[in-house]
Amino acid sequence: MDDLAALRQQYQDLLDRLQRNEREFRRLGRAVWRVQEDERRRLARELHDGVGQNLTAIKHRLAAITATLPEANADARAALEATIALCGDTLEDTRQLSRLLRPPVLDDLGLEAALRWLARSQGEASALDIAVDIGQLPPLDADLQTLLFRVAQEALNNIAKHAEASSVLLRLVVRGGLIQLQVADDGRGCDPDAALHSGGSGLGGMRERLRLYEGRLELHSATGEGTRLRAVVPLPD
Ligand SMILES: Nc1ncnc2c1ncn2[C@@H]1O[C@H](COP(=O)(O)OP(=O)(O)OP(=O)(O)O)[C@@H](O)[C@H]1O
Ligand SMILES: [Mg+2]
Structure with a gap:
């Protein structure tokens, strides 16, 4: 015993x-x-x-x-x-x-303004219609704001480079102690497993960064049905 x-x-x-x-x-x-x-x-x-x-x-x-x-x-x-x-x-x-x-708007005005700026400038540069839907957010620390901004930036870069999409929805909501960022496009879609293991530094880098904050990255897609990227991070206590 x-x-x-x-x-x-x-x-x-x-x-x-x-x-x-x-x-x-x-x-x-x-x-x-x-x-x-x-x-x-x-x-x-x-x-x-x-x-x-x-x-x-x-x-x-x-x-x-x-x-x-x-x-x-x-x-x-x-x-x-x-x-x-x-x-x-x-x-x-x-x-x-x-x-x-490093867009100054992120340091000066915070995540919401930075995401709206990003959507506007990416939309103009890539002829994409990017809708932004941001819910009520609690105060977020600077690291978390930067993390979510970088995820959105890479997701929109990927859409411009690979998706052949015409419209995008970027959503940021807080639910049950989690902050969730979703970027969905109506493009050609991809194989999520292959995309996550393609050797590109974008999605892999994003996933590693999210892990450092105990968060996770999900990619949902099928050929011809667009791609939905979802990043989920717990809010600090
Ligand atoms: N929104 C999307 N629509 C269609 N395919 C996508 C989308 N996002 C990613 N992919 C596919 O997933 C692959 C991996 O993406 P990832 O961001 O890791 O690498 P990359 O964009 O090719 O290179 P890097 O980001 O390092 O410049 C892409 O090469 C592309 O085939
Ligand atoms: Mg990429």
Whole structure:
């Protein structure tokens, strides 16, 4: 009987150690991910305020130089105008890249505004009709907001790249202590198992990140019937 009690105790100790290790693993994973997001935030600012502002200054200087050239100097004027246009395009690309790295709206106005912005800009860029339905949300910590934003961003990227869809519904609701993000499209669909194990870093990365927050990723789809991605994360106590 004593042996059995000792064995039970050993088993319990092992289980406790396993749970402690698991918690530590999650804590470390979240810390790595936080550093990555901080780095993205810094890069986004640097691109916007540093490179972006310099490009704006170059554009203005070129315009000022063009204005001093005589009308007769048509070749030089045309070359300068083409360079100004190139500067403008590069400036737009830089701003776009900066917003993709870390949209300021997420830090300034929070998840709901960021998701609405994402839907609008992705919808315009990919000619998709993206409806957004967001329920009443409790205050969410910054990590959880970033996590859900990144899931939505990857889901919409996938739709633009693979789905051949025309409309999308993005829903965020809280139910029974869980926060659920759903992104459903009416595109060509896929084999969910193959998609989750395709070697692409998108869905796999999303699933790993959700696991760090004790959440899960589900993919429901059949060929020709669209795809529904669902991320579920427990709300912290
Ligand atoms: N909404 C969707 N409609 C149709 N197929 C999809 C959809 N989302 C994902 N897939 C399929 O699942 C595969 C895996 O997606 P995943 O995001 O992991 O990788 P990827 O988009 O190909 O590459 P990455 O995200 O690393 O740039 C895709 O290659 C695509 O075939
Ligand atoms: Mg992808």
